[in-house]
Amino acid sequence: MRALGRREHSAAELQAKLKRRGHDADTAAEVVEGLSERGWQSDSRYAEMLVRNRVQQGYGRLRIVAELEAARVPREDISAALEAAECDWTGLACSLQRRRFGGPPAGAAEWQKQYRYLAGRGFESGPIRAALKGGAQEPETDPD
Numbered sequence: 001m002r003a004l005g006r007r008e009h010s011a012a013e014l015q016a017k018l019k020r021r022g023h024d025a026d027t028a029a030e031v032v033e034g035l036s037e038r039g040w041q042s043d044s045r046y047a048e049m050l051v052r053n054r055v056q057q058g059y060g061r062l063r064i065v066a067e068l069e070a071a072r073v074p075r076e077d078i079s080a081a082l083e084a085a086e087c088d089w090t091g092l093a094c095s096l097q098r099r100r101f102g103g104p105p106a107g108a109a110e111w112q113k114q115y116r117y118l119a120g121r122g123f124e125s126g127p128i129r130a131a132l133k134g135g136a137q138e139p140e141t142d143p144d
Contacts, residue, residue: 008046012072043073047081055087058096063122093118093127094134104134 009017018028047068054064061082068078097114105111111132118128 008049009041010043010046010071010073011041014041044077044080046071047073047077048084051081051085051087055085055092058092058099058121060093060118060121060123060127061087061089062124066122089123090127090130093123093131096121097131105132 014031015025015028018031019025023031050068050071051064054067064082065078068081097118100117101110101114105114114132115128118131119125123131
């Protein structure tokens with residue numbers, strides 16, 4: 001209960017924590033199942049929380065999906081959380097690229113450096129290329 005009081009956890013994470021604290025696998029599974037039945041633990045809530053936090057931190061879709069899969073969150077919960085986030089991945093990649101590098105790459109070496117950075121953050125190739133080409137620029141405001 002203390003672990004869930006701090007933040008959401010996936011069922012697999014809670015089971016692993018209980019095992020590390022000396023409980024056998026069957027007991028850990030029973031406890032987590034009971035918490036889930038009462039609504040105190042939810043993989044879908046965990047997925048939504050993690051997606052929201054990682055998007056705010058500037059991570060891309062691939063990195064977020066990998067992290068959720070590593071936490072053994074079911075595929076349908078991952079898909080639902082990503083849809084609920086309604087994130088503009090291209091806009092996020094462009095914003096991150098501008099914040100980190102200030103502008104489009106000057107040459108091939110700079111292009112590769114920026115591409116690797118954004119790929120390492122978990123962005124797919126389409127949003128990365130759009131960001132490096134200066135796509136999704138902020139619309140100019142009309143002074144009138």
